[in-house]
Amino acid sequence: MTMKQRINIKRLEPKAYEVLYAMEKYLSATDLSIQLRxxxxxxxxxxxxCAFCIEMHTKDARKEGETEQRLYALSAWEESPLFTDEEKAVLAMVEEITKIFEHGVSDRTFQNIQNYFTDNQIAQIIIAINQMNFWNRIAVSTKMFHP
Structure with a gap:
């Protein structure tokens, strides 16, 4: 099956991409580790x-020292002993923010993440999650792919 990208938003709206890249630069300077990001x-x-982003970020994660085993287990993080309680608190936020249409972010999830992170770090985590959701929505809606 040959995929064809629908439109190239980066080429069509370069100023929007400048903003997205500026957000990436901001996120790289936060308190969040590269591994967690x-x-x-x-x-x-x-x-x-988002196949495009999965391919890109699993490669990036491996370059930053992430293990294959943890990447394979990531889709079942709740049941996996490979993730710390701190990482699981973040991953719960990832699930609930990304699927916000289902039931929002629960008080339990928010209170749990407060056990591990400052309010500023929680804000950074929320921004990082939403930034990635934005990128995914561009890639999926335009059918971006790696040649």
Whole structure:
């Protein structure tokens, strides 16, 4: 099956991409580790079924020292002993924010993440999750793919 990209938003709206890249630069300067940011990107992309971003960010995660085993287990993180309680708190936020249409973010999930992160870090996590959701929605809606 040959895929054809519908439109190229980066080419059509370069100023919008400038804003997205500026947000990426901001996120790289936050308190969140690169490993945690990559876990967020991969899990959001799995939920959104964004093949383009899954391919990109699993490669990036491996470059940053993430293991194949943890990447394979990421879709079942709740049941996996490979993730810390802190990572699981973040991944619960990933699930609920990415699927916000289902029931929002529960008080339990929000209170749990407060056990591990400051309010500023929680804000950074929320921004990182939503940034990745934005990227996924561009890629999925335009049928972006790696040649």
């Amino acid at each position: 990559e876990l967020i990107k991969v899990r959001v992309s799995q939920i959104n079924k």
